Amino acid sequence: MTDALTQADIDREIAAAHAAYGKRVADGAPVEHHPRRDYRPYRSSVLRHPRQPLVAIDVSQDPELVELSSPAFGERDVTGTDNDLTRQHAGEPVGERVTVSGRLLDRDGRPVRGQLVEIWQANSAGRYAHRREQHDAPLDPHFTGVGRTLTDADGHYRFTTIRPGPYPWRNHVNAWRPAHIHFSVFGSAFTQRLVTQMYFPNDPLFAYDPILQSVTDDAARQRLVATYDHDLSVPEFSLGYHWDIVLDGPRATWTEEGR
Amino acid sequence: MTRIDTGAPESVLPTPSHTVGPFYGYALPFPGGEDIAPLGHPDTVTVHGYVYDGAGRPVPDALLEVWGADPEGRVPTADGSMRRDPASGGFLGRNGVEFTGFGRIRTDADGHWYVRTLRPGARGRGAPYLSLCVFARGLLTHLFTRVHFPDDASLLASDPLLSRLDADRRDTLVAGDEGAGTYRFDIRLQGEGETVFLEFP
Numbered sequence: 001m002t003d004a005l006t007q008a009d010i011d012r013e014i015a016a017a018h019a020a021y022g023k024r025v026a027d028g029a030p031v032e033h034h035p036r037r038d039y040r041p042y043r044s045s046v047l048r049h050p051r052q053p054l055v056a057i058d059v060s061q062d063p064e065l066v067e068l069s070s071p072a073f074g075e076r077d078v079t080g081t082d083n084d085l086t087r088q089h090a091g092e093p094v095g096e097r098v099t100v101s102g103r104l105l106d107r108d109g110r111p112v113r114g115q116l117v118e119i120w121q122a123n124s125a126g127r128y129a130h131r132r133e134q135h136d137a138p139l140d141p142h143f144t145g146v147g148r149t150l151t152d153a154d155g156h157y158r159f160t161t162i163r164p165g166p167y168p169w170r171n172h173v174n175a176w177r178p179a180h181i182h183f184s185v186f187g188s189a190f191t192q193r194l195v196t197q198m199y200f201p202n203d204p205l206f207a208y209d210p211i212l213q214s215v216t217d218d219a220a221r222q223r224l225v226a227t228y229d230h231d232l233s234v235p236e237f238s239l240g241y242h243w244d245i246v247l248d249g250p251r252a253t254w255t256e257e258g259r
Numbered sequence: 260m261t262r263i264d265t266g267a268p269e270s271v272l273p274t275p276s277h278t279v280g281p282f283y284g285y286a287l288p289f290p291g292g293e294d295i296a297p298l299g300h301p302d303t304v305t306v307h308g309y310v311y312d313g314a315g316r317p318v319p320d321a322l323l324e325v326w327g328a329d330p331e332g333r334v335p336t337a338d339g340s341m342r343r344d345p346a347s348g349g350f351l352g353r354n355g356v357e358f359t360g361f362g363r364i365r366t367d368a369d370g371h372w373y374v375r376t377l378r379p380g381a382r383g384r385g386a387p388y389l390s391l392c393v394f395a396r397g398l399l400t401h402l403f404t405r406v407h408f409p410d411d412a413s414l415l416a417s418d419p420l421l422s423r424l425d426a427d428r429r430d431t432l433v434a435g436d437e438g439a440g441t442y443r444f445d446i447r448l449q450g451e452g453e454t455v456f457l458e459f460p
Contacts, residue, residue: 034276035399042278044397047313048448052428054402054458057420064383066328067390067403067459071361074338079348088348102261107273109265120286128282146286182280184287190326190390191459195401197277214399215275223274227261244263248273250459 005043005172007208013041014213021216033220033248041210043171059191059250067190068250073116073150083149085119085161093143095124095162097238100226103155104185105246106192111155112247118148118184119159126165126179135167160238166205178205178212185245192249199225200241276400281320283394284365288322289341291352292363295325295376298355302330305441306389306406306434307373310366313449317370320396321446325362325374327389332380335360378408378440386414386421388432393446393456402456406444407433424455431455 017039025031037049059065081087086097100119104112122128122145125137129144143162151157164179180197187193199212206212215221223246232240264270279287296303306325310318328334340359342351353359364372379387388405407415415421421429431454434442446454 033273037399039399042397042399044278045399046397047316048318048395048397049399050402050453050456051313051449052453052455054456055420055424057457057459059459061419062383062385065385066326066334066379066382066388069334071326071340071359072336072338073340076339076342079343079345081348082343103263105263105265105271107271109263109268109271118287120283122282128285130282130285132284133282144285182277182283182286184279190392191403193324193392193401194274194276195279195394196274211278211399214277220272220275223261223272224277225261243261245274246263246271 007172007174010041010172010175010210011208014210017041018213018216031220032217035214035216039210039214042214070115070186070188070190070192073114073186075150077116078148078150083147083157083159085143085145085147085159088144089142091142093123093140093162095140095143095165097160098163099158099160099232099234099238099240100181100198100243101156101158101232101240102243102245104151104157105155105244106187107246107248111151111153112187113151113153113155115151115186115188116148117151117157119146119161119181121145121161121181122164122167124162124165126167137165137167163200166203171210176205176208178203178209183245185247187247187249189249192247194245194247196245197224198243201225201228278396278399279322279394279401281396283322284320288363288365290350292341293372293374294353295358295360295362295374297358300377302378303375303440304378304408305373305375306444307371307441308443308445309370310372310393310395310446311370311448315450317366318395318448319366319368319370321366321370321372322394323364323366323372323374324392324394325364325376325389326392327360327376327379328382328387329358329360330377330380332382332387334382381414384419386411386418391446393448395448398448402448403458404446404454404456405432406442408442409433409436428455
């Protein structure tokens with residue numbers, strides 16, 4: 001099925017989904033901050049999205065729900081080198097060093113403290129250190145591409161890493177993913193759990209990528225793109241990128257400090 | 260745009276979700292992620308099953324997270340689900356004694372998964388359950404569901420969520436008893452027997 005599928009086919013589907021969203025909002029529907037699970041231009045989603053509507057849980061009816069608390073993480077879950085992906089091997093990885101930093105916040109703008117932030121990414125040639133990865137680009141013996149850290153008292157996180165390369169994938173003919181870093185974060189409630197991807201500014205591949213375009217709201221999609229921050233650049237060492245992350249979640253959890 | 264101004268409430272909008280993709284396997288899972296129960300604890304239960312897609316095929320690249328209360332219904336507050344070794348920088352593993360309540364499991368090549376944890380106690384108004392979060396390649400936003408245990412029919416009958424579902428849909432949230440503390444819980448992402456997935460607006 002995917003053999004004959006061209007970028008032009010995907011472009012048409014992306015444009016149609018975008019237009020349909022624009023019409024929904026113009027007709028009074030709410031802004032959609034997250035992608036729909038049934039986003040056909042991303043072909044892997046076709047058989048993996050529920051067709052039944054999700055069942056809503058009114059959290060205000062039961063503040064004891066286990067989903068309104070979150071797993072605990074602490075210093076035992078990280079080590080000193082976990083947030084510097086350039087120092088996890090004996091030698092220096094190849095590529096452009098970058099510093100990525102920002103804050104983890106809830107929908108009220110409050111910092112989410114002491115929670116785990118995990119990242120993973122391809123190396124500078126666009127290849128993952130994953131055995132089933134088939135992209136014919138060099139592996140870097142000095143780069144695995146895995147990091148984790150805890151947010152501090154102000155919700156800040158910080159990583160030193162290598163800017164990942166773009167890479168091809170098999171969604172359609174000539175499909176290329178823009179450079180991105182995968183993020184996995186927890187909030188103060190399990191319902192705030194978020195797995196997402198951070199992109200680098202001004203990437204020419206943005207318009208062609210059905211995964212990024214699955215976020216059909218323009219402003220929401222922009223929130224996935226980091227900003228270059230000269231103050232975060234480290235002299236003689238790395239370029240800095242700033243990326244804040246805001247966790248979604250039921251309104252009822254936001255008023256419960258310390259859950 | 261990506262620097263959030265916390266002084267302007269309208270700017271505090273959520274970061275969109277994105278798929279976990281296919282290549283998290285060397286990053287997110289950790290050794291022993293499926294063994295949450297302290298060693299030898301008498302309240303240990305094993306829950307296992309398969310994840311299926313809309314064509315009924317097993318999903319070999321799903322990632323599940325489990326979060327649950329302890330047998331007294333208390334939410335765990337211990338950290339150390341994925342302890343690290345400060346000396347080597349490597350993975351150290353759980354300490355075998357503390358119950359952290361959190362597990363992370365990837366499906367195997369057959370789409371099969373299992374978790375060994377403590378049987379959760381009831382909290383609030385509902386029947387006890389494990390909260391389950393499902394990630395997969397192709398799934399743009401993760402899905403939440405719950406694993407209920409079949410042992411106490413009266414608790415299940417009065418559960419606020421289960422009691423408002425049709426019988427066939429309700430049954431997707433109740434594990435099957437296989438004896439010896441082992442329960443079967445399959446997850447169907449789409450189609451016939453589709454699992455009930457939850458949202459928390």
